[in-house]
Amino acid sequence: MLTPLLTGRIVAHLGKALLVENNEGVTSRCKKRSQLEQPAVGDYVEWIQTEEGAGRVEKILARKSLLSRPAKNGNTRPVAANLNQIVVILAVKPNIDPLLLDQYLIVCEFQEIAPLIVLNKVDLLDDESRQRTDELIGIYKAIGYEIIEVSAEEKTGLDTLRARLRDETSILVGQSGVGKSSITNALLPDLELQTKVLSTASGLGKHTTTATTLYKLPEGGDIIDSPGVNIFGLAHITEKTLAYGFREIRQYAEQCKFSDCMHLKEPKCAVKDNIDTGKIANTRYLRYLKLRGKLSY
Ligand SMILES: Nc1nc2c(ncn2[C@@H]2O[C@H](COP(=O)(O)OP(=O)(O)OP(=O)(O)O)[C@@H](O)[C@H]2O)c(=O)[nH]1
Ligand SMILES: [Mg+2]
Ligand SMILES: [Zn+2]
Structure with missing residues (x-):
């Protein structure tokens, strides 16, 4: 018997x-054809x-974008496909890790995926942590990154966030415990229902953020909740190209005397x-050096 090819989208990767x-919103538990490359959440596919x-997934349709993370033996593993926005979640607790934040932003710059x-x-902010946080996020605002303040717990700031997620496909990333799943929950009134659908199909019995999962927003658009690990490193980025990932460094690099200037000890x-003039934050420059050191190692 000939089984017809169906179209669909991968909404979760469960190992x-x-x-x-x-197309009707019904999920099926699928394997992939053995020769097929690794599919990712967000992929549009043909399946039977x-x-x-x-x-069984037979074919992955052309991707608009692909986010990968490093895997064993210098390989990469796809995490999510067809994204157009990466939402980096920071929190008061656990403490903000600016080096991790910069790495996410570097990936956005290279992949031309909009960061938020x-x-x-x-x-949880008190006077002391408010001041410390303002100093840090002020640096990012000054170079054009948009920052939205929310509380998933007290449900504040969510309308602003909703407006920025509408009609986009966004992945939520950040350290474990910053609240990616809590924000997802707060945005989805019917998450319980969606979770149930997924759990029944997956046979896991409960929702767990060990799996990357795509949810549909009621206003239109999708969000992908991912496990809180450092999910993408700097695959394909070299010492020579790293500066491109720091938008303010990239901006001034064009004016350096040498076109291959690494911004270390070169003249002019x-x-x-512009670090001396204060246009480039020294803390960002120091992290550029640190990541550069990591890449050369
Ligand atoms: N006070 C406060 N606590 C929050 C808020 N959002 C989340 N939390 C708490 O932070 C903890 C971690 O939240 P999760 O949503 O599980 O974090 P996550 O980013 O999904 O973590 P992983 O799945 O491990 O990556 C939970 O105990 C939440 O209740 C918030 O806005 N305020
Ligand atoms: Mg989670
Ligand atoms: Zn330079």
Whole structure:
């Protein structure tokens, strides 16, 4: 019997199994054809049904973008496909890790995926942490990054966030515990329902953020909740190209005397000059050096 090819989208990656949602919003637990490359959440696919609620992914349709993370032996593993926004979640607790923040932003710059920074747990801010946080996020605002303040707990700032997520496909990233799942929950009134659908299909019995999962927003658009690990490193980025990932460094690099200036000790370096004028934050420059050191190692 000839089984018809169906279209669908991968909405969760559960280790061995993939959850594929069809055009009617029904999910099936699928394997992939053995020769097929690794699919990612967000991929549009062609698949066939092999039994009730189960199937096999046959083909991955052309991707608009792909976010990967480093895997064993210098390989990369796809995390999410067809994104157009990366939402970096910061929180008062755990402490903000600016080096990790910069790494996420570097990936956004290289992949030309729009970044959005969200500061969660603002309900926990006191005078001292407010001042410390303002100093840090002020640096990012000054170079054009948008920062939205929310509290998933007290449900503040969520309308502003909703407006920025509408009609986009966004992945939420950040350290474990910053509140990615809590924000996802707060944005989805029917998350319980969506979770149930996924849990039944996955057979896991409960929702867990060990799996990257895509949810549909009621206003339109999708958000992908991912596990809180450092999910993407600096794959494909070299010492020579790193400066491109720091937008303010990139801006001044054009004015350096040498076109291959690394902004270290070269004469007439516009980057170093603008650290002195305060146009480039020294803390960002120091992290550029630190990451550069890591890449050369
Ligand atoms: N006070 C406060 N606590 C929050 C807020 N948002 C989340 N939390 C708490 O922070 C903890 C971690 O939240 P999660 O949503 O599980 O964090 P996550 O980023 O999904 O973590 P991983 O799945 O491990 O990556 C939970 O105990 C939440 O209740 C907030 O706005 N304010
Ligand atoms: Mg989570
Ligand atoms: Zn320079």
